[in-house]
Amino acid sequence: MEPLNTLQEFTSLTPLNHDLFDEKEIQVWMKRDDLNHPTIQGNKLHKLKYNLAAAKQQGKESLLTFGGAYSNHIAATAAAGKSFGFKTIGFIRGDELENQPDKWSPTLKEAHxxxxxxxxxNRMDYRQKTRAHFLQQLQQQFPDSYILPEGGTNELALQGFEELSQQLAMQCPDWTHLYCAVGTGGTLAGLVKFSASFTDQPRHLLGVATLKQASYLIPTIEQLCGIHHNQKGVTQWQLLQDYCGQGYGKENTDIHTARIWxxxxxxxxxxxxYTNKMIYGFLEELAADKIPPGAKVILYHSGGLQGRLPEMQT
Ligand SMILES: Cc1ncc(COP(=O)(O)O)c(C=O)c1O
Incomplete structure (x- = not known):
């Protein structure tokens, strides 16, 4: 399947220089995928591109998906629908927002x-979102819809990370470590799956969990990428669970300080x-000497900037 070819996505790998990195004898770059598309930003572009092509090929008229009030995936799906001629339908967690549009998050307002x-x-019904029976009912109710899971993570979403892995291999053939933020695990799984295709040299992929008690994601990621966590091989990956602060969407003082720095x-x-915790996790690992001298480290900027509150926007 070909991705929709109007999507521009070659982004820079920006070197980051600092005395701290020199002291630890590492080199650091940021992959600027926050700049890959004006509205379908970051990892979302990779996750959606083959799904959009599949929806078109199946003759579907709408994209139907799930998410919370601050979901970047909801915003990206709405933007993709507008750009590529699909209607979009979003099932949102929390019925208390139904009749109170003034209380909608900037993300929901933008999607609308x-x-x-x-x-x-309501939260109980929302939990049905992965159940086969519930999805069948939705498909009957919205027969022209292409259904995307919460966070957009599925097989076709993973495929989108092949080109990204290829870009990274071209831009820095001997990178050794990559840090990315983890929500559903699709981005990490996609990068793990394809990063070995373009090298013989060991790569370490470190996913920083943004939610608490995220170990339930490990079997899902293993299944998606086909590589066991902590497996010794060309590609090694881990889910880092110590850098999520008080949990999803919460930025404690240490994480906030790391972001502003x-x-x-x-x-x-x-x-x-997301990316605030990725940076915090990277800095903490560096301080704890978990990154060896000589490492070539890529920090993956997965976008999400439309989720910044208006007063935070620069
Ligand atoms: C900006 C951003 N970064 C990272 C992630 C995590 O991606 P994944 O759900 O594939 O783990 C998300 C998820 O929605 C996101 O919006």
Missing amino acids: NNGMQLHFL FEDLFEIPLDPV
């Missing part, structure tokens, strides 16, 4: 403005839910 039809589910120093904006 991009034409997404919003349906609000990074943003001020390198003039690269981060988001307050």
